[in-house]
Amino acid sequence: MRKRFTVVGAAIAAMVLSLLTAAPPASAATGFYVSGGKLYESNGAEFVMRGVNHAHTWYTSRTTQALKDVKALGANTVRVVLSSGDRWTRNDAADVANVVSQCKANKLICVLEVHDTTGYGEQSGAVTLAKAVDYWIGIKSALVGQEQYVLLNIGNEPYGNQGYATWAADNKDAIARLRAAGFQHTIMVDAPNWGQDWSFTMRDNAAAVFAADPAKNVVFSIHMYGVFDTAAEINDYLGRFVSAGLPIVVGEFGDNHSDGNPDEDTIFATTQQRGIGYLAWSWSGNGGGVEYLDLAVNWDPANLSAWGRRAFNGANGIKATSKEATVFGGGNGGDTQAPSVPGTPTASGVTADSVTLSWAASTDNVGVTGYDVVRVSGTTESPAGSSSGTSVTVTGLSAATSYTFAVYARDAAGNRSGRSGTVAVTTLPGGGGGSCSVAYKVAGQWQGGFQGDVKITNTGSAAINGWNLKWTYANGQTITQSWGASFAQASSAVTMTNAPYTATIPPAGSVSFGFIGTWNGTNSVPTAFTLNGATCAVG
Structure with a gap:
């Protein structure tokens, strides 16, 4: 049964701050370092991770293209899955050195993790943090000198829901061994309980683990899936680390999970508000029933899943908030001047399902690289298109519907302008939605209730931007x-x-x-669907 927690009022002991000895000044740092609960580059520029996880150890042939693709979509960091050889094929020093080289070539900060520790104490075959340290020492030659580019994540989700009482002691020992072996990297520590820390073991022992590191250079990583399904839980957990001056990142998360539905919108909003890093799980290649966690469908960056579009293009997502590390010559400590605000767009060529928008160009000190068009509804924005020029045709609109659009400009350093003025457009009457097919299935059913899953496929030649899907139940089901x-x-x-x-x-x-819906007597599947007023194929 899934463990859960509730928000409680007890504060982390006030004395925790006295345990956080100041990190070395930037001039003395070998690479990344921690100070005051924040992560910094060696030159003193604050760095906030905005990126994804990539399952390198299972898809080594995909890594070269995957890193190029996630960088092109705006990521500044990639967390790379490695194996110590205990559960999967070992990634040796030469392979790891190649991964680091590719991260650097794509101007991505590299977080390396050993996955063989996942669920130790509960998962058959999982190994200890001590075994992970043996692996790191064994491939040390690939990591020394890379402290400005690499963070070392000792072991992924190192305990399941059993045996996690030794989490603090085992991490202290692991850190001590790594430091004694000469590692000067920032070390990342994962939470127990399959990474979700429902027992508060990491939360309540993080200060002691941090203080035990002679370098005071440790970052804590929480994985947010079904345990974190409310805004209160997310804000409480992350807020306690921030209040205590302890560095925290969301090392994995998704928009859905078999153990519950995480509140991804709050995760994005809270991490941005508090300057906390996040790394979405995962680029592609998921199996075992969690294929919906693929950000890219079949490794194709042009075919992002709903989760991928949310993570990269949504509010507080990677594209809007990522800053390249200064070690690569951009981002936080380089050019920080945003482009000027583009002109208010004007509309032309309005049809039942499309409109062409044009606007006056922005200016920028390093050059404007493109424009993002958004659809505005109250305080919410959603992507509507992008262009390297000053016009774009937005397609897939609904007939006889009012829309509001605005434009942002982007520059070569990743800075984004303020939002342009808005233009209101009402599409013409008529058909809309384009060609489509719908697959409806009852994913689970119990007495009086059921879970439905629906997949909409665009079988047309133009993108659908905004939709409503309609059907009628034959047996009185209620959502x-x-x-x-x-x-x-x-x-x-x-x-x-x-x-x-x-x-x-x-x-x-x-x-x-x-x-989720209710049913009584019969739960037949709908046989007809319309998308934006157009009839869709079924199946």
Whole structure:
């Protein structure tokens, strides 16, 4: 049974701050260092991770292209899965050196982790943190001298839900051995309980682990899946580390999980507000029933999943918040001047499902590289298109519907302008939505209730930007909650409307959403669907 926690009022002991001995000044640091609960580059520039995880050890042939793709989408960091050889094929020193070299070539900070420790004490075959340290010492030649580019994550999710009482002692021993072996890297420490720390073991012992490091150069990593399904839980957990001056990152998270539905919107918003790093799981290649955690479908950066579009292009996502490390000549300590605000867009060529937007160009000291068009609804923005020039045609709109659009400019250093003025557009009457197919399935059913999963595929040649999907139940089923889309139901007629991060469906692409409903007697599957008023194929 999944363990959970509630927000409690007890504060971390006030004396914790006295344990946090100041980190070395930038001029004395070999590479990354920690001070006052923040991560800094050796030159003193603060660095906030914005990136993804990549399963290198299982997909070594994919790594070269994967790193290029995640960089092109805006990431500044990649967390790389390695194996010590205890559960999977060992990544030797030569292979790790090549990974580090590719990270550097793509101007990505590299967080390296040993995955064989996952779920130790509960997962058959998992190994101890001590075995992970043996591995790090064995490939030390690939890591020495890379302290400005590499963080060392001792072991992934090093304990399951059993045996985690030794988490603090085992991490202290592991850090001591790494320092004694000459490692000067920033060390990352994962939480127990499959990374989610529902027992508060990492939260309540982090200060002591940090203080035990002679270099005072440790970052803590929490993995946020089903345990973190409310804003209160997320804010409480991260807030305690911030208040205590302890460095924390969200080392893994997703928009859904088999153990519950994490509140990814709060994770994105809170980490941005508090200057906390995050690394989304994972680029591609997931299996075992969690394929929905792939950010890119079949490794294709042009076919991001709903989760991928949310992570890269959504509010507080990677594209909007990532800054390249200064060691590569950009980001926080380099050019920080944003482009001027682009002109308010004007609309032309309005049809039932598309509009062309044009605007006056921005200026910038290092050059404007592109523009992002967003659809504005109240305080919410969702991606509508991008262009290297000063116009774009937005397609996939609904007929006889009002939209509001605005534009941002981006420069070569990754800075983003303020938002332009907005333009309101009402599409013409007529058909809309384009060609589509819908796959509806009952993913699970119990007495009186069921879970439904729906996949919409764009079988047309133009992107769908914003959608509503309609169907009618034959047996009086009632939807009670949903994710990936919002619902409205009148009698047996259901309307599902995209969430901001599922709004865009590229040609040949798809989005998925799910819901919980009730049934009585019969739970037959709908046989007809319309998307933005157009009839979709079924199956």
